[in-house]
Amino acid sequence: MLAEERYFLIMRELSRFGAVTIRDLSDRFGMSRETVRRDISHLAEQGKLTQIRGGALSPSRKEPDLEERLKSSPEGKRAIGRHVAGLIPDGASVLLDSGSTTLAVAEALLDHKDLKILTNDMRICLLLGRVPGNEAALLGGRLASFEDSVGGWDTVDMLSRYSVDYGVIGVAALSAEPAVMTFDREGAALREAMIRSARIPVIVADHSKFGGVADCRIRGAEKVAYLVTDQAPGSDMRAALDRLPAELIVTERS
Structure with a gap:
């Protein structure tokens, strides 16, 4: 080359x-x-x-826009979505983070009944809120450019008032320390609040997040019940993830 x-x-x-x-x-x-x-x-x-x-x-360190992320590992994200949807029963209350992988989870939840949806993602809110029998609430906050989602400290504050059965949370990187990471402090605080608000927190991350780095750690990973991904990590990454209490689920795009 x-x-x-x-x-x-x-x-x-x-x-x-x-x-x-x-x-x-x-x-x-x-x-x-x-x-x-x-x-x-x-x-x-x-x-x-x-x-x-x-x-x-990157010199301009920021998360790629949603439309760009939607093009990355679409089959893997759909496999993650199907598996996570299989963990969630009808009638549950579900908190869904914004993002391309959580959108795949939302699409897989379309055949579920009577869900109570809480999200900071407008696409997810509209998608699941239009299903008969569902209830959907959109968290308030600052609109993120090119994301169709909201974030910031107002979102964190509003989320602190809720408690849900399941929380589905996206991340920017999973390092081999191990550490669960995202790109900025506000984003980390929001994901930490999501973990606290859910009785069963679930992290979703396709294989591209393995071994990555980002600016801020997300605290509370020891409270996460499941970490769902689309491909088996390498030996070093697997050893790191095994040190987390979360059950690692590999869909292998089934």
């Missing part, structure tokens, strides 16, 4: 995920880790990314 092709792939992954690791790039594209490390150093010298130990960060 030519150097320019490798640079393109690295920058493409950064634009999609905000952060990349040398190990993940090496495994995904069949390049040696030393080659990836050298390419990242070259791109850092040109000011195109920020080099960190074990990987790189």
Whole structure:
């Protein structure tokens, strides 16, 4: 592979995920880790990314827009959605985070009956709120650009007033420390509040989140009941996830 092709792939992954690791790039594209490390150093010298130990960060560190995320691992996200929907009985109260994977969960819940839905995602609220017998409430807060969702401290405050049976929560990255991560402090606070509000918290994350890095840790991972993903993690990542109390469920896109 030519150097320019490798640079393109690295920058493409950064634009999609905000952060990349040398190990993940090496495994995904069949390049040696030393080659990836050298390419990242070259791109850092040109000011195109920020080099960190074990990987790189995008200079404009932020989560990709929803429309971009919807294109990533669609089959895997649908498999996650079907499995999580299978955990939730008719008549349950369900808190759904905003995002592409949680939207797949919402789509899989369309055949459920009499759900009470709480969400910060307008698409999810409209989708499930129009099902006869369902009740849906949209959390208040600041509208996120290009997301069709709300967030911020007002959302955290409003959520603190609720208690639900199931909480379905998305994350930006799962590191091998282990740590559950997202891109900003407000987002971390919101996910922490979601974990607290749910009697059965469920984290959903497709395989692209393994070994990633983001700016803020999400506390409370020890309270999560299930972590549902679409592909089995590598040995290092599996060992890290095994240290969390959550039951790891791998759908393998079934």
